Amino acid sequence: MAQSIQDFHDDPRNADIRIWVNGELKHRNEAVVSVFDSGFVLGDGVWEGLRVFNGHPAFLDAHLDRLYEGAKAIAMDIGMSRAELTDAIYATLAANGMTDGVHARLMVTRGVKRTPYQDPRVTVGRATVVIIAEFKTAKPETLAEGLSLFTVHVRRGFPDVQDPKLNSHSKLNCITACIQAYTAGADEALMLDPHGFVATCNSTHFFIVRRGEVWTSTGDYCLGGITRANVIQVCREAGITVREKNFSLTEVYGADEAFVTGTFAGLAPVRQVDGRTIGDGKPGPMLARLRELYAGLVQRDVAARAASRAA
Incomplete structure (x- = not known):
C-alpha cells in the first residue's frame, strides 16, 4: 500500500500533549485558533519542522534563519525574538516530557483578520504562533x-x-x-x-x-x-x-x-x-x-x- 514518508505509527502519548498557542500551553483538545486567522483564511504564514534528539531540536539555528527570512519576505512581524521563540520550543518540550523520538511543528501566521480578505492591512493584533510537538518518528x-x-x-x-x-x-x-x-x-x-x-x-x-x-x-x-x-x-x-x-x-x-x-x-x-x-x-x-x-x-x-x- 502506498504511503508517505511522513507516515508514522500512532503513539498513545500524543492524546494528552500540550500545545503552545500564543504563550499558553493548552491540551490538544483545547488548542485552537480563530476562524479569522490569516493562516486559516489564506494560508498566510511560514513554518518549520524540527526533530528533537536528547531534548534538543537539531539544527535549530538554520531552521530559525529560514523562518525569520521567510517572515521578512512576506513583511510579517513574528513578534518574538529568536531567544523567546527558542525558549517557547523548550517550554513545550518540557511540558510534554519530551526528549527523543519527537517531531515539532513551529507555525507562524500573520494573525487574526477583522474580515476574511487577503489584504494584510485588515489584520488586527499580533502574529499567531503555534508549536505542536508530538512523539513521532518515520515508520521503520x-x-x-x-x-x-x-x-x-x-x-x-x-x-x-x-x-x-x-x-x-x-x-x-x-x-x-x-x-x-x-x-x-x-x-x-x-x-x-x-x-x-x-x-x-x-x-x-x-x-x-x-x-x-x-x-x-x-x-x-x-x-x-x-x-x-x-x-x-x-x-x-x-x-x-x-x-x-x-x-x-x-x-x-x-x-x-x-x-x-x-x-x-x-x-x-x-x-x-x-x-x-x-x-x-x-x-x-x-x-x-x-x-x-x-x-x-x-x-x-x-x-x-x-x-x-x-x-
Whole structure:
C-alpha cells in the first residue's frame, strides 16, 4: 500500500500533549485558533519542522534563519525574538516530557483578520504562533523498504509566481502533486522544474547516486532544505563528490541509488521511480554511509546546543 514518508505509527502519548498557542500551553483538545486567522483564511504564514534528539531540536539555528527570512519576505512581524521563540520550543518540550523520538511543528501566521480578505492591512493584533510537538518518528519499514515515486505534471515554478524558497503555509501545488502521485499508486511525487529537469519531491528533497557521485538538483526551484544542505555538507567533508546540477529523468532511471531527505525522516531510500526499479531496488551502500555521516552531524549539533543551553 502506498504511503508517505511522513507516515508514522500512532503513539498513545500524543492524546494528552500540550500545545503552545500564543504563550499558553493548552491540551490538544483545547488548542485552537480563530476562524479569522490569516493562516486559516489564506494560508498566510511560514513554518518549520524540527526533530528533537536528547531534548534538543537539531539544527535549530538554520531552521530559525529560514523562518525569520521567510517572515521578512512576506513583511510579517513574528513578534518574538529568536531567544523567546527558542525558549517557547523548550517550554513545550518540557511540558510534554519530551526528549527523543519527537517531531515539532513551529507555525507562524500573520494573525487574526477583522474580515476574511487577503489584504494584510485588515489584520488586527499580533502574529499567531503555534508549536505542536508530538512523539513521532518515520515508520521503520518505510526507511528499510524505500519509497516509490511518480513524476507528476505539477511543476516547481519560477520565483516570480510563488518563490519555492519560501516555506509558506500555502502548499497547494505540493498537495496537488501529492494527490496525483498517490492516486497513481506511488508514495510521493517527483516534481520537475519549468525546464523539465528534476527539481524535488512534494515534501522532501531528491538525490541520486551515479558511479560513486551524489547528485541533486541545482536548488533553483526547491525549498532551501536544511537536511539537503547537511547531506551536501557531509559529502564534502568526507570527500564524496556531490553535484548540484540539472539532470533528467533518463539519468534518474539509470541511477545506481536514489534517496530523499527531510527533517522528519532524515535520509530514506527510493526503490522505484515511474515503475523503473532503481539499482537493485534496495537501499545501497552510499545511502548507508551518508546515514552514518548525517547521524554524526546531528550528534555534533545537538551536543553544541546542549553545551550552549547549559552555559
